[in-house]
Amino acid sequence: MEPIDLDLEEGELELPAEPMHLNMGPSHPAMHGTVRMVLELSGETIVKNDVEIGYLHRGFEKMCERGTWAQVFPYADRLNYVSPMLNNVGYALAVEKACSIQVPDRCQWYRMVLGELARISDHLTCNGAMAMELGAFTPFLWFIKARDIIWDILEEETGARMTHSFARIGGMAAPPTDGFKEIVSRGVQKVIELVEEGEKMLLKNRIFIERLEGIGSISKDDAVSLGWTGPCLRATGAAYDIRKLYPYLKYDEVDFNVPVGTKGDTLDRFLCRLDEMRESRKIIDQSIARMSDDGPINVNDPRVILPQKSDVYTTIEATIQHFKLVMEGAKVPAGETYSYTEAGNGELGFYLVSDGSGTPYRCRIRPPCFQIVGGVERILKGHMLSDIIPVFGSMNMIGGECDH
């Protein structure tokens, strides 16, 4: 190694002024899913950036036009694969709106409990992964441990940990299991304990706070005009929550708050998600208390609901009904409808166009994180390269729904 030349002049020590181009992703460990950022850097400051998505594009909307209405459920699962139940229920509600069906009360409560469980698992993943990317591995493990409790509950109910495909047009695939209420209330209790433990570790950590506070902030007006929804919008102070403003299922009958932030920075997004988990717990507790132990789970409508298997094997009418529902699909009246629910990341919309047949004519999905990721470009400008990790982590980009 050569000795350091102490006679170097000050001017010679400056960094080159040429902007540097840097490709970040598509398979960078901190790029959730696969997304590529083309950055132009001046030193370590971001001058320009271009977010490129589409690496996980699977032609979801085109595929929907090939099967029956019910065959969209597995696709909906794979949109936001961290909270598939919310997508399932969102799509089921959209088709039910188009058919003017309302599911029984018991099913509505059931959907709410499962949906809120999925929301907690979504927020746990987002917050945990972001903390891990900043070097805090232990809270990540605790959050994932908590998420596993939720996935165990969902596995018990649906038979699958992640891609449940559990909702049906007009109901659910199966009624709640016998021990449902008990495992949920015990599980959620444990989850919240783990969250609080992890939260203590992070929110008392100066390094963690300093990397989040004031980073990637956005004003309320900007966030609204960019089409942001969900926790990212609420962190700016806009109390826009579809569960409150346009209640669906039984959300108007439960008592919960909408946590909002003040500055719209990364820390606010982190805190909003933490608070929302506690609110979800409130909803779950109330829903379990109000959900009846017996009663129908599916709507009594032979146009959309499959007959009992025992009838299919013994009567010709049920066999024909089953055959027609499986082969042709449930018929949705011709027309268009837009149905929207609050998913983990914000407004999940389904714009359905039916020509009256058993196949969707057009199934447009409005993924919440598409527009959020579209706005990242603006808020990253002027930040440092290392700020991309917390900012992008707090957006909770899910490749599956963003890229369709």
Added chain:
Amino acid sequence: MSEIALSRLKETFGEAILETHSYLGDDTAVVAPEQWRNVCRFLREDSVLQFDMFIDLCGVDYPDREPRMEVVAHLVSTTKNHRVRIKTRVGDSEMDGAELDSVTSIWPGADWLEREVYDMSGVTFRGHPDLRRILMYPEFVGHPLRKDYPAQKTQPLVPYRTEEEAGLPLEKLAPFREDEGMSFGRKDWTRSHGEPVTGDGVGLRSGGSHGAD
């Protein structure tokens, strides 16, 4: 429900509002394509309506109709808490003239959505700052969400090259040189081990993309 939006639109634009309906509670207005940007600006700036959020934009293809492509936008007002759907129809049967004014200057959030509609349905947005494909790659041919695009169709990412185009016999374009790997791999199997075994049992050709080759 914001039937007020529909009545305000009809008052202001008259003939340019081609039809309206409120099927299933979704207020819908069909707008003449020439007035698209003006209608959008009005909906954004009108003090009664204040649609400040551009929620969604998509194209719906009706190949039998003329104009063929329906462009559907969903708007939300976060201050007034109401929603509206506006649609317009563009393009003839060959999708010629499928052009609309961009609304990115009204709602910045329309940026990626317009790129998506351009990519998926092939509607060009005049005045968009950066109109290029977003979900598909630049070399992709066609617009997958048009009804005449076959769902089964596949396209190579990079066109396959013939040996002449590549400039070399393809077998010489091996990814690794012989001396590059360790003793157990990355060598030409046939050269170090003789001809492939062709006994009564198995004929094995280890090569191409085998893990140990």
